Amino acid sequence: MEAEYNPHAIEKRWQQRWLEEKTFATGRGGEKYYLLEMFPYPSGKIHMGHVRNYSIGDVVARYQRMQGRDVLHPMGWDAFGMPAENAAIAHGVHPAAWTRRNIDEMRAQLRRMGFSYDWDRELATCDPDYYRWEQVFFLKMLEKGLVYKKKSQVNWCETCQTVLANEQVENGCCWRCGEETEGKDLEQWFFRITAYAEELLAGCDELKEGWPExxxxxxxxxxGKSVGAEIDFPVEGRELKITVFTTRQDTLYGATFMSLAPDHPLAAELARGTGQEEAVAAFVDKMRRQERSDRDLAQLEKEGVFTGSYCLNPVTGRKMPIYLANFVLSGYGTGAVMAVPAHDQRDFEFARMYDLPIIVVIQPEGEERLDPATLTEAYTGEGVLVNSDRFDGCPNRKALDLIAAYLEEQGIGKKAITYRLRDWGVSRQRYWGAPIPIIYCDKCGVVPVPEKDLPVTLPEDVDLDGSGGSPLARVESFVKTTCPQCGAAARRETDTMDTFVESSWYYMRYACADYDQGPLEREAVDKWLPVDHYIGGIEHAILHLLYSRFFTRVLRDLGYIKFSEPFTRLLTQGMVIKDGAKMSKSKGNVVDPNALIEKYGADTARMFSLFASPPELDLEWNDQGVEGSFRFLSRLWRLVYALLPALNGVEAYNGSIAEVPAAYAGLRRKTHQTISRVRSDVEERMHFNTAISAVMELVNELKSYSCDQAREDEILAALLREAVETVILLLAPIVPHICEELWAEIGGSGELAYAPLPEVDPDSLIEDTVLVVVQINGKVRERLTVARDLDSEEVKKLALASSRVQKYTDGKTLRKVIVIPNKLVNIVV
RNA sequence: GCGAGGGUGGCGGAAUUGGCAGACGCACUAGACUUAGGAUCUAGCGGUAUAACCGUGGGGGUUCAAGUCCCCCCUCUCGCACCA
Structure with a gap:
């Protein structure tokens, strides 16, 4: 054994060994455990976020193996996406070649970190053997009506030259490049995620145990589920009705006008022949232009225009002017809102702006009567109905149900539920994605590619010049095809699928990565799925996680799988920040994992990223802290080096604490306390930072023993052996390379990666004497060491007898003495 | 505006049930070893007027006892944001 810790040679040796011996392949027996971290986009270089994410995952994977579980821990590549295409445009490299090269580079880096993946299951989503199955899913979903094509206004990112799903737009900007998006009318393919809205919502309750709140x-x-009612308002003098969605049907009697979205389909129709045509057209036009420039809708003043038409309140018969209003969204509910200015702040502002009538229909109990004339804001609280005919005097909560039922009875409305969730637009006007398996025929229309003709492979030969439009549309050999139904000349769909489709099911494919008879091998998937523990960044709280939950249900309903929730337990780790900001090139605060590995080795990088903070918090990067982690590993190395002669050939202590001489009982206790703390920190809380500090304490304690001492005392040698083995075993999941090496040096038995974790001896945790704190009026004045479980009266006597205590009690009256066994005495004087 | 989560030494962070606030690490200080020290080891390290007092964003409360429970306020981060 070398005297100094030299990580590089060690790490290389063990990594090679793990790879050659396929140490981390599944199938060694034990209960299954599927641990997964979100797979990376192969940008070419791993960053600190990856190091942290995968270090956390690797500890759990290795820990579970040492607990006797059969652990599935795979890695792969989210390999389709725009950076590859942009690189092609900028540097003339083909996206496929660029991606492959990056994957090779990143795989090597991950190996250098010593992560315990089963590399035989590696997959890349850009591989036709992967995306062909996705095309199968697309076709089956089409058959079931879960895929459809429609023309609608979609989010368009000019920089990325593609459409984005609603989930991929943040504050009106593209989630990827940050550019403002614009509305564009396009024909697009959609996944009917709304069909699962209720189930996805209900499923949230199932996740409460394992997912962050x-x-x-x-x-x-x-x-965004809203429960309410749909109500029909007849338009005066026409065979038309306007249906609104409301959650406040209890305020129906107070509805005094109607607000429609500026792009409501009836807008022009309602204005016709009223003299308001021009005003309406101008307003609609203004709104359309404003949409792009003014994103801060919430700050915008209420604005609208009278359409010239009226509708009738179905319960009061009141004539209600119909307005177009800038705050009504066409995409939510029915795009029409009954306006109750007395009880809705937006309607109130609008009414004041256009001088529209206000009727109070809910009166807060026990308060002064609300007066429409003096009202300064809408009253949105609870109360009793007034001015509401037969419902007068009814508490408004109760009225919600009663009025909904009444509307149904009268045939003018019904209970209704609305969701904020929209269908998932999956068409992308880019090249580097999975082709959508559809053919357009002039005679037959939209024709799905027959399953036997799959995969529809991406053509290699493509001209990527960044000129816009779907690049595939310019590849004639791809576009030109024949109709599978009638054989006539036809064209292929040239949009590709959103890359979030690939990541919606990759975790299932790992169970059977090489299976070629179908997308999923039943037996393997039944065995391994769902994922027991999923670890990744919070940025996918909606996007990837929602899509995956949807896709799981779709595949369940298509008969591929039996479960509904893909990820039983979820850990969202915090960001890695430096100098108070997220690491980014533009801020110049990026730490390169490669440089770190070169300087200190992978174990130090792993250890620091686990030690600096608990996983769910942001991690503040600190170069000196890294140095500290390296120093600890060096100290550990030197400790084992120094004790080695006394440890070799010695069996770890295995007896009871009762037989340990008093002088060494503390060592035994510390060893087992450490096991206990690490186990609960890792198993229950996943707080690796405190687990590591517990081991550091044990190592600090071990420093006070010398090799010579141990050579003269068999029991001490056995105790030290036990302690050193404990340290190595407990740290093995965290810093595996150094632990493997030390394990080999001390002649530890068996393969460390599968060595059982040490068990706690409960007797060794118990101290014979305990420190009891003595407080006078809540302030600590004395510390007494007394026998454990000493009778409370005895403890009290001892406390009162202490000279230091007497100094405070002399001449005072004892009011009360509280004794908490084994902990504290509080004397109140 | 609504929702969620935070605020503890110079710094990252501990404190699992109300029971010694500051574990562990970094930084810092002193000493040892040394030609040298940005290596290593030992000791110290919340503040201050140091037998004492003060101290977990601020103020109040409950309690023998509060970082922890209750009320009010300030502040930071994240998410949603005219959702009818």
Missing amino acids: RVITMQKNWI
């Missing part, structure tokens, strides 16, 4: 809340809000 934050993520569940975000998903729930995104789905």
Whole structure:
């Protein structure tokens, strides 16, 4: 054994060995455990976020193996996407070649980190053997009506030259490049995720145990369920009605006008012949232009225009002017809102702006009567109905149900539920993605590619010049085909699928990465799925995680799988930041993992990223902290080096604490306390930072023993052996290379990666004497060491007898003495 | 505006049930070893007027006892944002 810790040679040796011996392949027996981290986009270089994410995952994977589980821990590549295409445009490299090269580079880097993947299951989503199955899913979904094509206004990113799904637009900007998006009318393919809205929402309850509440809340809000009613308002003098959606049908009697979205289909129709045609057209036009420039809709003043038409309140018969209003969204509900200015702030502002009538229909109990004339804001609280005919006096909560039922009875409305969630637009006008398996025939129309003709492969020979439009549309050999139904000349769909489709099912494919008879091998998937523990960044709280939950349900309904929730437990780790900001090239605060590995080795990089903070918090990068982690590993190395002669050939202590001489009982106790702390920190809380500090304490304690001492005392040698083995075993999942090496040096038995974790001896945790704190009026004045479980009266006597205590009690009256066994005495004087 | 989560030494962070606030690490200080030290080891390290007092964003409360529970306020981060 070398005297100094030299990570590079060690790490290289063990990494090679793990690879050659396929140490981390599954099938060694034990209960299955599927641990997965979100797979990376192969940008070419791993970054600190990856190091952290995968270090956390690797600890869990290795820990579970040492717990006797059969662990599936795969890695692959989210390999389709725009950076490859942009690189092609900028540097003339083919996206396929660029991607392959990056994958090779990143795979090597991940190996250098010593992560325990089963590399035989590696997959890349740009591989036709992967995306061909996705095309199969597309066709089956089409058959089931879960895929459809429609022309609608979609989010267009000019920089990325493609359409984006709603989930991929943040504050009106592209999630990828940050450019503002614009509305564009395009014909697009959609996945009917809304068909699963209710189930996706209900499923959230199932996830409460294993998912962070934050993520569940975000998903729930995104789905955005509202329970209310749809109500029909007849248009005066025409055979037309306007249907609104409202959650406040209890305020129906107070509806005094109607607001429609500026792009409501009836807008022009309602204005016709009223003299308002021009005003309406001008307003609609203005709104359309404003859409792009003014994103801060919430700040915008209420604005609208009278259409010239009226509708009738179906319960009061009141004539209600119909307005177009800038705050009504066409995409939500029915795009029409009954306006109740007394009880809705937006309607109130609008009414004041255009001098529209306000009727109070809910009166807060026990308060002064609300007066429309003096109202300064809408009253949105609870109360009792007034001015509401037969419902007067009814509490408004109760009225919600009663009025909904009444509307149904009268045939003028019904209970209704609306979701905020929209269908998932999956068409992308880019090259580097999975082709959508559809053919357009002039005679037969939209024709799915027959399954036997799959995959529809991406043509290699493509001209990527960044000129816009779908690049595939310019590849004649790809576009030109024949109709599978009638044989006539036909064209292929030239859009590709959103890359989030690939990541919606890759975790299932790992169970059977080489299977070629279908997308999923039933037996393998039944065995391994769902994922027991999924680890990744919070940025996918909605996007990837929602799509995956949807896709899982689709595949279940297509008969491929039996489960509904893909990820039983989810850990969202925080960002890696430096100098108070997220690491980024533009800020110049990027730390390169490669440089770190070269300087300190992978174990140091792993250890620091686990030690600096608990996983769910942001991690502040600190170069000196890294140095500290390296120093600890060096200290550990030197400790084992120094004790080695006394440890070789010695069996770890295996007896009871009762037989340990008093002088060494503390060592035994510390060893087992450490096991206990590490186990609960890792198993229950996943707080590796405190687990590591517990081991550091044990190592600090071990420093006070010398090799010579141990050579003279068999029991001490056995205890030290036990302690050193414990340190190595507990740290093995965190810093595997150095631990493997030390394990080999001390002649540890068996393969470390599968060595059982040490068990706690409960007797060794118990101290014979305990420190009892003595407080006078809540302030610590004395510390007493007494026998454990000493009778409370005895403890009290001892406390009161202490000279230091007497100094405070002399001449005072004892009011009360509280004794907490084995902990504290509080004397109140 | 709504929702969620934070605020503890110079710094990252501990404190699992209300029971010694500051574990562990970094930085810092002193000493040892040394030709040398940005290596290593030992010791110290919340503040201050140091037998004492103060101290977990601020103020109040409950309690023998509060970082932890309750009320009010300030502040930061994240998410949603005219969703009818």
